[in-house]
Amino acid sequence: MGRKLTEDQREQILEAGIEAFAEKGLHGAAMADIARRAGLSVGVLYKYYENKEDFFRSCLRHSLTALEAVLAEAAAGEAPLLHRARRIIRSLQTYAGDHPSHIRMYHQLTAAGGDAARQLAEEIEGVTARLYTAFIAEGQARGDLRRDMDPRLFAFFFDNLLMMLQFSYCCDYYRARLALYCGEDREDLGRMEEELLKFLESAFTTEQAQIPHRNLVLGGTTP
Amino acid sequence: MGRKLTEDQREQILEAGIEAFAEKGLHGAAMADIARRAGLSVGVLYKYYENKEDFFRSCLRHSLTALEAVLAEAAAGEAPLLHRARRIIRSLQTYAGDHPSHIRMYHQLTAAGGDAARQLAEEIEGVTARLYTAFIAEGQARGDLRRDMDPRLFAFFFDNLLMMLQFSYCCDYYRARLALYCGEDREDLGRMEEELLKFLESAFTTEQAQIPHRNLVLGGTTP
Amino acid sequence: MGRKLTEDQREQILEAGIEAFAEKGLHGAAMADIARRAGLSVGVLYKYYENKEDFFRSCLRHSLTALEAVLAEAAAGEAPLLHRARRIIRSLQTYAGDHPSHIRMYHQLTAAGGDAARQLAEEIEGVTARLYTAFIAEGQARGDLRRDMDPRLFAFFFDNLLMMLQFSYCCDYYRARLALYCGEDREDLGRMEEELLKFLESAFTTEQAQIPHRNLVLGGTTP
Amino acid sequence: MGRKLTEDQREQILEAGIEAFAEKGLHGAAMADIARRAGLSVGVLYKYYENKEDFFRSCLRHSLTALEAVLAEAAAGEAPLLHRARRIIRSLQTYAGDHPSHIRMYHQLTAAGGDAARQLAEEIEGVTARLYTAFIAEGQARGDLRRDMDPRLFAFFFDNLLMMLQFSYCCDYYRARLALYCGEDREDLGRMEEELLKFLESAFTTEQAQIPHRNLVLGGTTP
DNA sequence: CATGAATGAGTGTTCATTCAT
């Protein structure tokens, strides 16, 4: 699984695979095409990777490791949650702009099925899940964040919004969908950042119990 | 496109297709396999559908029409936004429980590319985009919702959270991911509903300008 | 093989078949398409004809019988050979103009192979072979035609020229080929008739032995 | 289109194709069958030829190029027309005996339709059309040939007779037809050559205007 | 008896994978 290659070659192969898989999906991408993109023969691919799925997995690992590094860096430090959230959003926007194929490939993974791929991705998702949950719990402990929330589910919602943000910048389908909401303004990254932060800040900081006009909005509990 | 079939047969064929496409995607699913699942021969499929893509489109339309009906019903009425949001969430949870393949297939679409499929889906997304945006604008006009938000982007966030909710109940990958956040509690639909509503209510109703401890949370603007 | 149909229906079916086979060949034509053209269901076709090849054969027989009748009429009578030749050429030109599909289908037969089809056609070719050979022998006996020829082979050449004439008016390939020779004048039927008759008359009437400048033309026997 | 194959392999593949197409036509021949005949897998065919039609075209080109070379050599030189005609007839007889499939395949082409194939063949037919027409015009200029003929149409008749000659030696249908005229003598190539030359010589050299017994033969103009 | 829906073998074509060079 990748022995005996210079780091450069490995990089080139994986990058070619990521691009191909991102474009056409696991089924649609052809090994021969990937080899051509990487400037190699198919034989080499099969020397270092057991088969197509194994190679797909390796591309994913490569791609997600990079993404994880970006996230970890953005999330690091002692700054308050939303400050870090802002940094994360910005990082993701930048990353999505620079490496759309990585995001697209990640999205392909979610459609691929297959135990091995899922397992691999769980590794990665596990990191962010723990990271975000810890953030929130910590914020609650410090008193910065509302107490009346389940930190795990709010972390989940947070992650959901970030995933969709990335897909919306990179994947054809979601890009089209975003345009339905924003039209021309789709590319206004600053506005997106601002509004998403507004959304998150209120969601994370405002306890609902005290809010008096609740009934107006929620209309009471449904039976 | 589907003449001469009893509604039952049509249903059966489409359901078989939806299941296959949900599992393996547009490329991965084999027409012969779909025919076998439906208890038919390939010839029949090609009698009623021009080709694989046309059939895929028909499966999608079938699936999305049903989903749309569910949404429209849940969203209808004069009740306040979050009341309707609660109904939508519940409907989607029920729908996802009853027809997981439909959701999975929809998710496959987002990965598939292909002009026709995307076009069709935009139709559908367009409906919800308009629906949600109108909701919010209306709520703002009534004074129920915060004024300092872009209704289009907030509608987008809202839709994002709902899409991810469905995927998280139906798609293998997202199910595994949800488990990372919730563990055993993954199946507690009521809890999910409650927390999501909390998240949404605050996000939608609380204006940020007045909130004094903003800096604590946002940490000021980043340089 | 054709029982229980009114003559009209039979005619209609065969005509539809002839058109289809003429257009697309034995393999290319689809039974369902033929049924549709004839305004019938496939079931009927298979009630009266064993299978596709049997039906093809019946179409052929139908087509060739008509052609034979035309030829026989044109060739009949006591007139001198070339007079009758002129009548044959005219008849064929008219027939080709009115029923191009029949000629085309006949041409398809020559490409089809298959014992049964060949056998059937031999029946028909046999008629013209005998007819033309007898013509010539008779002409020789009367002294109208040259004696230094093999009547069978000259009949063969005669038939060849007539077959190619028909194909050249009806079949796409041969039409294009004729245009290479004639260009715009392809449709000048009178000219074709005249020149072909000139060609035939000399070929059939002039004995070569007496011709003095033979060497100039033949250049002697090749070694 | 054929790179990286030894000339031998290329030859073998094309010969297999020619045989199959000759037997069953463009539609009837199966790529898998051709591959089997050539001792290869289907994949190879598709490595070197874009698709079936492209392969068919290549087989044709291969076949017709060879035929054209034979014709060109036979037609070359300063010898009088019928001398060259004799050489052409002999060459074609030899060629037909050695490569019957090539002739059969060519015949299949005339039945196939399809723009590309027709276009290619027109190229080839164009060569002979020009060649023969020039022959005749030249002969007329020299005074060897009759002046009262349209060189283009006479060239057309000449070509027709030669085409039918080849088909009559190679194609099942035409072989059977030839037998109807010649019986046992079908294989007597020398006789065929002699008689065909007699036929041609008279047709090409004898002007009809001067011939006094014209009316006896032509019977006057038909009303 | 007619219909035309259903069957399923067969076709062109692609592509993961192997292996001789």
Added chain:
DNA sequence: CATGAATGAACACTCATTCAT
């Protein structure tokens, strides 16, 4: 060791033929 030609199973799609209604 690298190459990329060769393999052949798999797939989308068609159509002769059958048979339930």
